[in-house]
Structure formats: structure tokens, C-alpha cells
Amino acid sequence: MEALLSNTYFWVVVAYFAVVLFISFFTKKIASRSSADFLVAGRNLGVLVCSIVVAAEWLGGLSTIGVSEKAFHTLTLQPILYNISTAIGMIILGFTLAKYYRERHVHTVSEMIESIFGQKARSISAIAFLIAFITLAYVELTTFATVLSPIFGISWMWAVLLAATITTVYTYVGGMHALTIVAIVNLIVRYVGLGIALVIGLIAIGKFSNLSTRLIELGAPQNYYNPFSIGWTAAFSLILGGIFGGMAAQASIQPIFAAKNPLTAKRAAILSALFIAPFGIITALLGLMARSGIFFEVGPNFDPKMALPTLLMTPGFIHPVLGGLAIAAILAAILSTIGPVSFAIVTIATKDIYHGLINKDASDESVLKFAKRLVILVNLVTVPMALFIKGAILDAGYFSYAIRAIGAIVILLGIYKIKWISKHAVYFAFIGGTLAIILSIIAKKFGWFEIDKTYASIIATIFFIVVGNIYTKYFANKNQLSKA
Numbered sequence: 202m203e204a205l206l207s208n209t210y211f212w213v214v215v216a217y218f219a220v221v222l223f224i225s226f227f228t229k230k231i232a233s234r235s236s237a238d239f240l241v242a243g244r245n246l247g248v249l250v251c252s253i254v255v256a257a258e259w260l261g262g263l264s265t266i267g268v269s270e271k272a273f274h275t276l277t278l279q280p281i282l283y284n285i286s287t288a289i290g291m292i293i294l295g296f297t298l299a300k301y302y303r304e305r306h307v308h309t310v311s312e313m314i315e316s317i318f319g320q321k322a323r324s325i326s327a328i329a330f331l332i333a334f335i336t337l338a339y340v341e342l343t344t345f346a347t348v349l350s351p352i353f354g355i356s357w358m359w360a361v362l363l364a365a366t367i368t369t370v371y372t373y374v375g376g377m378h379a380l381t382i383v384a385i386v387n388l389i390v391r392y393v394g395l396g397i398a399l400v401i402g403l404i405a406i407g408k409f410s411n412l413s414t415r416l417i418e419l420g421a422p423q424n425y426y427n428p429f430s431i432g433w434t435a436a437f438s439l440i441l442g443g444i445f446g447g448m449a450a451q452a453s454i455q456p457i458f459a460a461k462n463p464l465t466a467k468r469a470a471i472l473s474a475l476f477i478a479p480f481g482i483i484t485a486l487l488g489l490m491a492r493s494g495i496f497f498e499v500g501p502n503f504d505p506k507m508a509l510p511t512l513l514m515t516p517g518f519i520h521p522v523l524g525g526l527a528i529a530a531i532l533a534a535i536l537s538t539i540g541p542v543s544f545a546i547v548t549i550a551t552k553d554i555y556h557g558l559i560n561k562d563a564s565d566e567s568v569l570k571f572a573k574r575l576v577i578l579v580n581l582v583t584v585p586m587a588l589f590i591k592g593a594i595l596d597a598g599y600f601s602y603a604i605r606a607i608g609a610i611v612i613l614l615g616i617y618k619i620k621w622i623s624k625h626a627v628y629f630a631f632i633g634g635t636l637a638i639i640l641s642i643i644a645k646k647f648g649w650f651e652i653d654k655t656y657a658s659i660i661a662t663i664f665f666i667v668v669g670n671i672y673t674k675y676f677a678n679k680n681q682l683s684k685a
Contacts, residue, residue: 209525210514214529252469254459261542268485270508270509271485271488273488276420279436286441289440290448294448294454295467302458303457308548310608325631326553326607329604330449330604332635333600339582339587339590342586345532347360347506361587394533397526398527402518406490442599442655445605451548491509497511546579547579551575556568600654611630611631623669
């Protein structure tokens with residue numbers, strides 16, 4: 202206990218959490234007025250604030266622990282494609298779907314799907330999205346615990362429980378308002394903290410060529426700085442996953458639903474790309490610095506997930522106060538994602554399942570109570586997953602992206618080719634596409650065959666849309682006529 206109390210990292214992080222929880226309680230009065238205030242901040246976000254909240258959700262555990270882990274493992278800058286593709290996806294979203302999301306006053310992506318294809322499509326898509334975001338929530342919870350465990354000197358189990366508790370408290374109390382205000386603080390802290398760490402690292406190394414020489418000695422390709430250096434197939438998968446996954450991402454586009462008007466939604470989506478794109482370069486470079494072994498010894502059993510936290514807690518690399526600030530930046534990044542992700546699960550389950558399917562006549566007060574209870578109940582699913590499921594963070598995150606890609610394709614076709622895609626095509630796409638993604642993972646695990654889950658998602662979605670349209674044309678319509 203004495204060692205913990207003298208730990209500089211510990212106190213910097215505790216101070217940060219104190220600020221976050223204070224913000225949550227500060228927003229309690231506003232967030233409790235109605236379900237709309239709790240779920241979409243009263244639909245009153247301006248361009249800058251809305252764009253920051255969108256970016257803050259993206260720059261979480263995947264952009265910090267996930268990207269640095271992948272850079273550490275591959276010895277390349279390929280992981281920066283995660284942030285770059287996501288930024289491209291938000292720009293495309295701004296020019297295509299953002300205004301439609303806001304115009305239709307929806308709370309969820311599935312509600313948007315219902316406005317085009319009907320109630321049944323909403324219910325089926327909601328189940329698929331729940332699977333996607335529950336997976337992402339457990340991944341983010343894992344990254345949170347990865348950082349908390351060494352700082353607090355606690356076991357993995359207690360780190361997961363602590364992370365879940367912090368997230369639950371500030372989400373339950375403040376709702377979307379808390380997430381909005383905390384996101385602004387988080388974005389500042391993460392860029393300052395990790396930006397300082399990167400500058401210090403580059404100064405300590407001397408010349409960038411020194412880092413290059415060391416990485417090549419360790420087996421990195423000569424053009425490791427080229428994100429396509431280890432193959433176009435894997436790189437293109439990251440790009441497609443980021444673009445399509447972002448366009449139907451409940452957690453990151455929920456602020457779009459909360460924008461003041463459609464034009465604000467469009468501009469905010471586009472502006473968010475400027476905050477998203479550069480961040481992956483910072484964390485990927487820090488991951489490579491950790492892998493170089495220049496600042497600390499990397500043993501054969503070293504966990505790549507610990508690359509960034511270990512580097513920032515190495516006094517020979519950065520002063521403990523600045524290192525604590527950078528650690529707080531990572532936690533800020535993760536917290537700004539894990540909150541919205543968990544909140545996305547709550548919103549989908551509340552609006553699409555409870556209010557949209559089970560109890561359509563529920564009062565606003567009942568909807569609000571259900572949503573708040575669900576904030577706590579979500580942990581009953583995500584905490585056990587974080588405790589017992591292990592795997593590469595960025596890869597696990599792309600499982601969620603692959604499912605969301607189905608939604609992006611369906612909505613794009615629905616908005617711009619509404620006569621071309623039938624309701625049955627939507628049903629088939631979500632069911633068949635989701636099963637294809639799961640099959641691709643199982644097949645790889647057992648060595649049956651290997652296909653990237655993003656490719657599996659896109660190919661299966663297009664295939665089942667075609668099958669669904671054929672079914673509608675030759676079977677469903679005939680059945681309706683015969684009944685008539």
C-alpha cells in the first residue's frame with residue numbers, strides 16, 4: 202500500500218478520474234429530464250462539440266493499445282491505416298448519410314433501417330448490432346484493464362471490475378451529456394499527453410534513422426514505414442473495415458443523432474476526420490519505440506498489449522509526471538470510447554428492442570428507467586468476456602466493424618437505391634452476413650480455410666442481398682398474390 206501511495210502514475214490517474222466523475226455528477230440534473238436528454242443530449246450539439254465527441258469515441262482502446270500492439274507485433278506502420286480509413290469513412294458519412302440520420306430524428310442505426318425497410322428489419326439488425334457492440338465493449342474493457350492493472354498493482358480481475366465500475370458510474374449519472382463534456386477533456390489530454398511522449402522519444406533516439414536501424418535489425422522490412430509493406434490484402438481489409446464499419450457505428454455516430462440540425466451533422470462528421478487521422482501515427486510510432494528495446498528490455502514472453510503502458514512507465518524514457526500524464530491520456534482515450542460503446546448497447550437495447558419491439562406504448566419515464574438499469578446490467582455480459590476471452594485487440598475490434606459494415610451497405614442502398622433492395626434482402630443480409638463473419642473466424646481457428654472477416658462480411662452481404670431480391674421477386678410476391 203505504501204508503494205502505491207508513493208506512485209506518481211497512480212496519483213496522476215486518480216486526479217484525472219476525480220475530474221471525470223465530477224463532470225458526471227455535474228451533468229446529472231440535465232441528463233435526468235427525459236430519455237431524449239439522456240440518450241441524445243437533447244439533440245443540441247454544435248459542429249465543433251459534435252465532431253470532438255465523434256472523434257473521441259474513435260480514439261479509444263483500439264487507437265491506443267490496439268494500434269501500438271499491432272505496430273509492436275508487425276514491426277511496421279501498417280496499423281495507422283485504422284485511423285486513416287476511419288477518417289475517410291467519416292468524411293464519406295458526412296457527404297452521404299449524416300444528414301439523413303439527423304433528418305429522421307432517429308436514436309439508433311436500426312431505427313434508421315426501420316424508416317426505410319420496416320419494423321422487422323429493425324429488430325433483426327438490432328440483434329446483429331448488439332452482438333457487434335457487446336464484442337467491442339469487452340475489447341475496450343480489456344484495454345482499460347491492461348493499463349489499470351500495472352498502475353494500481355492489482356490483479357487482472359480487479360482491474361476489469363474497477364474499469365467497469367468507473368465507466369458505469371459516469372455513464373449512469375450523466376448519460377450523453379456526460380459523455381459529451383468528458384470527450385472534450387479527453388481529446389485535449391490524449392493529444393497533449395501522448396504528443397509530449399512522442400516528442401521526448403524522438404529526441405532521446407536522436408535521429409529517426411537510429412530507430413529504423415534498430416527495427417530492421419529486429420526483422421522489420423526495409424520499408425516498414427509504408428503501411429502497405431506487409432501486403433495489400435491485409436491493408437485493404439483494414440481500409441474497408443474502417444470505412445464501412447464507421448458509417449453504421451452506433452457508438453461513434455450517436456453524436457450525429459444529437460446534432461442541432463442536418464447541416465451540423467454533416468459538417469461535424471467531416472470535421473471529426475481531422476482529429477481522428479493523426480492519432481494513429483503517434484501511437485504506432487510509440488509502439489515501434491517500445492519494440493526497439495532502446496528504452497526497456499523486451500523479453501520473449503512480453504505481452505504486446507503492454508507495449509505502450511510499459512514504455513510510458515519507464516523512467517529512463519519519460520519523467521514519471523509526464524509519463525503519468527500520458528498514461529492518463531490513454532485512459533482518457535479508452536474511457537471516451539468504452540462509455541459510448543456501452544451506451545450504444547444501452548440505446549440499441551432500449552429503443553430498438555424494449556421500446557421498439559417489446560413495449561411500444563412505454564412512457565418516456567419508463568424508457569428512461571429501463572435505459573439507466575441497462576447501463577448496470579451491460580456489465581453482466583461484458584465483464585465476464587473481458588475476464589476470460591483473450592486475443593489481439595485490433596483484430597477483435599474488426600469483428601464488430603465487419604457486422605457494422607452490413608448495416609452501412611444496407612443503408613446506403615436503401616437511401617440511394619431504395620427500389621433496388623427489398624425487405625427480404627435486408628433480412629437475409631444481416632442474418633447471412635453475421636453468420637458468414639462468425640464462420641470465417643471459426644474456420645481460421647480450426648484451419649479449415651482462411652478469409653478475412655471484413656471480406657467475408659462484404660461478400661456475404663452482397664450475395665445475400667441478391668438472393669433476397671430474387672426471393673422477393675419470384676417467391677414472396679407470388680405468395681402474397683396467392684393469399685390475396
